[in-house]
Amino acid sequence: MVVKVENVVKRYKELIALDHFNMEVREGEILGLLGPNGCGKTTAINSILSLLKFDKGEITIFGEKMTPNSYNIKREIGVVPQEVSVFENLTVDENIDYFCGLYINDKEKRKKYVNEAIEFVGLKDYTKFFPKKLSGGLKRRLNIACGIVHKPKLIFLDEPTVAVDAQSRNFILEGIKKLNKNGSTIIYTTHYLEEAEILCDRIIIMDRGRNIASGSNEELKNMITTTEKIVVGFIDTNGEILEKIKEIPQVLDIEMKDNDYIIKFESGVNNLSNLIDFIKQNNLTYEKLYSRQPTLNDVFLELTGKELRD
Numbered sequence: 001m002v003v004k005v006e007n008v009v010k011r012y013k014e015l016i017a018l019d020h021f022n023m024e025v026r027e028g029e030i031l032g033l034l035g036p037n038g039c040g041k042t043t044a045i046n047s048i049l050s051l052l053k054f055d056k057g058e059i060t061i062f063g064e065k066m067t068p069n070s071y072n073i074k075r076e077i078g079v080v081p082q083e084v085s086v087f088e089n090l091t092v093d094e095n096i097d098y099f100c101g102l103y104i105n106d107k108e109k110r111k112k113y114v115n116e117a118i119e120f121v122g123l124k125d126y127t128k129f130f131p132k133k134l135s136g137g138l139k140r141r142l143n144i145a146c147g148i149v150h151k152p153k154l155i156f157l158d159e160p161t162v163a164v165d166a167q168s169r170n171f172i173l174e175g176i177k178k179l180n181k182n183g184s185t186i187i188y189t190t191h192y193l194e195e196a197e198i199l200c201d202r203i204i205i206m207d208r209g210r211n212i213a214s215g216s217n218e219e220l221k222n223m224i225t226t227t228e229k230i231v232v233g234f235i236d237t238n239g240e241i242l243e244k245i246k247e248i249p250q251v252l253d254i255e256m257k258d259n260d261y262i263i264k265f266e267s268g269v270n271n272l273s274n275l276i277d278f279i280k281q282n283n284l285t286y287e288k289l290y291s292r293q294p295t296l297n298d299v300f301l302e303l304t305g306k307e308l309r310d
């Protein structure tokens with residue numbers, strides 16, 4: 001296990017930001033820490049990194065207890081913080097070189113690593129720019145380069161795509177996949193569930209400072225009873241139809257939204273064809289009909305009773 005967090009409690013005065021929080025990170029994986037704003041993701045990361053003192057619990061990294069003085073462990077870690085943290089009075093390459101120099105003494109190696117990081121984040125044309133001249137997306141890329149330039153084994157990225165344009169966002173996500181392929185274990189915090197779905201091998205869902213569920217995308221979706229929703233916009237309908245739909249096999253529940261019927265089904269392969277048969281048998285007409293497989297938002301909704309989306 002690369003990281004093990006056991007029963008960590010962190011209080012900010014009366015507020016419990018981490019409430020007996022547990023988490024494990026396995027070597028070579030991209031672990032997503034997913035949860036709404038304020039659920040405690042950054043507090044969890046800062047506690048793991050020993051940047052914050054917590055009240056209770058234990059954290060080990062690479063099998064050793066993590067403390068503020070664990071320099072051997074810290075050398076193997078890369079951190080890309082949520083807020084862009086670079087020096088405004090240094091250029092792009094000077095910034096990256098500064099962060100590299102914190103870990104790498106050998107001059108030649110340092111130069112090579114800096115060039116590789118510049119290449120990696122696509123900032124070759126901007127090396128002599130000062131940060132204030134960079135767009136938000138490019139600044140984020142610089143922030144990433146500073147965090148990963150020393151080729152760490154374990155990388156923490158705290159919401160690296162917040163407020164970036166689509167192009168930089170894709171660039172960043174592809175870059176994270178590449179870092180992982182090159183051997184780094186990644187911990188990625190986000191409140192964007194689509195990102196967690198496409199990027200992460202395993203996901204921990206956080207709410208109110210607790211780990212409420214963990215597993216692969218598939219495993220999480222298998223934890224809930226809703227497996228498929230079919231949305232139908234009937235042209236002509238009446239109240240009787242609602243009762244009849246409930247008799248279709250596997251139907252769990254029906255919800256009305258803006259004249260659409262949202263029909264929730266249990267798992268099964270014939271839900272759509274059963275519904276189409278029903279529509280034909282009852283001579284119904286519709287202007288809209290589509291099936292939607294469950295998302296991580298459905299998982300969050302079923303586990304907590306609230307939406308994960310902003």
Ligand SMILES: Nc1ncnc2c1ncn2[C@@H]1O[C@H](COP(=O)(O)OP(=O)(O)OP(=O)(O)O)[C@@H](O)[C@H]1O
Binds near residue numbers: 038043044
């Ligand atoms: N220094 C602090 N003092 C007091 N309360 C804090 C402090 N830092 C965070 N909190 C509170 O602790 C809770 C967890 O915050 P945290 O920043 O860890 O959440 P988060 O999931 O990372 O949220 P976001 O996605 O908005 O960054 C929130 O209620 C927040 O307001």
